[in-house]
Amino acid sequence: MKKFMLFCLLFTFLTSCDYVLKKKEINTMVKIDSVPELGIAIEKDKNGCIKEAGYKWSIIKDNCIRISDEGYRLNPIDDLGNLEPSKSAYVLLNDDKLKAEVFLQDLPKSIYFSRKSKSEDFLKNNYKLSIQTGYTLSVNDSIIYRAAETAIKAVVGSDVEEK
Structure with a gap:
């Protein structure tokens, strides 16, 4: 019986030491390492640009860019006041x-131009980009895009100039 009592006492002592020596976590929340997949397909081009977010590969920048943020906007010649990007x-x-690099909505890749001097127009196949007298893009000597018109609009009543 003494051996049994000694064994129980020793077992209790070792068990309590194990409990005392363990680190106690204050935060009992379960941490999740990753979010379960939502099943959303993200389409990237061969350069890793996310198309759905509006990114396209730029040869000049050598990176994915949002052309609407970094490019100079040209509108179709028949709709220069167009607000639809x-x-x-x-x-x-x-x-x-x-x-120069031109991004057209109908083309999957940009049109890359180079020239030797600033007095020349940019030429590539049947495209011509002129920036001397305002930005224009021509195809087969017919202007199809011109610099977008800018409109300055009053945000509040005090923005309007009094005459």
Whole structure:
């Protein structure tokens, strides 16, 4: 019986030491390492640009960009006052303005232009981009896009100039 009591006492002592020596977690919340997949397909192009978020690959920037944020907007010649960006073309120039990139909504890739001097127009196949007298894009010598018209509108009544 003494051996049994000694064994019980020893078992209780070791068990209580194990409890005392363990770190107690204050936060009992369960941490989840990852969010379960939502089943949303994200389509990326061959360069890793997310199309649904409006990103396209830029040769000039050598990165994915949102053309509407970084490009100069051109509108169709028959609708220059258009406020709908989905019909617009966008032009991106490098720092020395010897290279240009045009993004058209109908084309999956941009049109990359280069020129030797700033006095020349950009030419590529049947496309011509002119920036000397306002931005224009021509196809087969017919202007199809021109710089978008800017409209300055009053935000509040005090923005309107009194004459």
